[in-house]
Amino acid sequence: MLRLPRFRMEIPATAPEAAAMLRALGAHEEDPATLGTPRLHVMAVAGGTDVYPNMKRRQFTPETLVSLRRALSAEIGVNGEARIGGGATLAAVAEHPGLRARYRALAMAAELVSTPQLRNMGTIGGNLCLDTRCNWYDESLFWRTAEGYCMKTHPSVVCRVATSSPRCLAVASADTVPALIALGAQARVVSEDGERLVPVADLYRDDGMRYLAIRGDEIVTAVLLPKADGWRSTYLKLRDRGSFDFPIVGLAAAVKWDGGRVADARVALTAVASRPILVEAAGAALAGTALEEDAVAAAAEACFKAARPMDNTSGTIAQRKRTVSVFAGRALRELRQGDPS
Ligand SMILES: Cc1cc2nc3c(=O)[nH]c(=O)nc-3n(C[C@H](O)[C@H](O)[C@H](O)COP(=O)(O)OP(=O)(O)OC[C@H]3O[C@@H](n4cnc5c(N)ncnc54)[C@H](O)[C@@H]3O)c2cc1C
Missing domain, CATH: 3.30.390.50 (CO dehydrogenase flavoprotein, C-terminal domain)
Structure with missing residues (x-):
């Protein structure tokens, strides 16, 4: 059985508080190139359906997790436009009648994520910020140690997929993201600097290690969808x-x-x-x-x-x-x- 490493859990009550906590613990300075090394001090966790399995495999081992479960709204409102709280579960997104009727690609994509149990825990915010995947990365520590690791956890090692690649080639694998991009969605992002709207299409970088264009202390508090008329x-x-x-x-x-x-x-x-x-x-x-x-x-x-x-x-x-x-x-x-x- 794979066991979780030891970690401390903080459970802030609001998103600004969570963002402040992430900033205070240095999440904005985290270089994703150091994932898997002791330098990764802190991470946010929502449903934990990706974070906890990855921690069990020691893909990263943060000392502190900042839980977003109390801080994020899980409300979904469809009234002309749509607003989905960052803490809404994938099950809620898949089942919401207004989303099914007007934003069908999103409801379909959410419904196709993993299993009912994981959809009941996994959130839309977590799906948007999901780690990239690779056959060389999503393996146990035992397997990766035997193979000599890869660039995603050990930047001095080559990318095993294409050894001459200057960057990590791990793959973006979230189901709801292409649906949100096709529907013209924006993410509301909160940090200590305030709030901003980022088109979902601009949330990502073409890099398996540094895959997000937002910082580690920025929290996706909501997803906004424009009117779906026509x-x-x-x-x-x-x-x-x-x-x-x-x-x-x-x-x-x-x-x-x-x-x-x-x-x-x-x-x-x-x-x-x-x-x-x-x-x-x-x-x-x-x-x-x-x-x-x-x-x-x-x-x-x-x-x-x-x-x-x-x-x-x-x-x-x-x-x-x-x-x-x-x-x-x-x-x-x-x-x-x-x-x-
Ligand atoms: C067996 C299995 C099968 C799976 N199959 C699929 C699949 O088919 N398709 C798919 O898309 N996913 C799949 N997943 C991954 C996962 O279940 C989903 O992507 C889920 O939506 C992740 O949400 P979460 O709330 O659990 O995220 P978490 O695990 O809590 O977090 C994931 C990442 O997002 C960050 N994060 C979480 N919430 C926020 C936020 N609000 N703001 C900023 N950062 C945040 C965390 O720091 C972490 O880096 C699978 C997982 C498992 C274990």
Whole structure:
């Protein structure tokens, strides 16, 4: 049995208090390059469904965890626009009637995350800030010690996926993120410096180690979705086991209809690079069309080109690239007007 290392737990009552605590304990100075080394002093934890397994495998061993469970709202409000508290569970997101009706890709993506037990604990904030994954990283300490570690925990070691890579190639693997990007969502982020809104598409960096564009003392307190009038959306996921598994390809598509023509469209991918990808060329190929077959094929080709899977999850590179274009075709056909789905 893998056991948790010793750690101290702080349970602040509000988000500003949690942010202040993270700052005081040095989370803003944490260099993700030092994850797994004693220099990682402090981390936030929400549902803990990713943090605790990773700590058991000693992927990181913070001395202090700042729990966000009391500090974050779990409320979901859909009233024209939508506001989802950072502490809302994935189960609540998946089941919310307003989200299912108006922001379908998000409800579908949340419903496809892991298992009911984990969806009851895992939060939307935790999913947005989920650690990147890699076959060389998500292993026990015993396995990683035997293999001599990898760059993500030991920056002086090469990236085992591509030994000449100057950066870590671990993969962005959160399911709700491409859906939120396709739906034009923003994250409300709180720190001691105050509050700011960050488009979800801008929350990430193309780096498996430094994968977030926000600091360690910044907390996602809410996700805001714009009005969904005229928009239709969907999410498709490829995984090893249909019952539960991380995505090895995830694709969200959202299309805004206006008088039989596409007024706006967004297609976003997960699990095929170190960051989620908004495929702008796909949106451009769809604007002004009625999703005719040639427009769908052009968008699918753009998605195929944008996907950059590496050999560090299940499935082969060729299979995952091909799946991206097949999924783009399926998703966009599903979003044609008049389609009963
Ligand atoms: C067996 C298994 C299968 C899984 N399958 C999937 C899957 O298919 N798809 C998928 O997307 N995920 C999957 N997960 C991962 C995880 O369950 C979900 O991503 C979940 O949403 C994480 O939320 P959490 O609240 O538990 O995050 P935590 O584990 O508490 O935190 C995750 C990360 O986010 C940070 N964090 C948490 N909340 C905030 C916040 N509000 N602001 C800033 N930082 C924050 C933490 O510091 C940590 O770095 C799986 C996990 C397991 C164990």
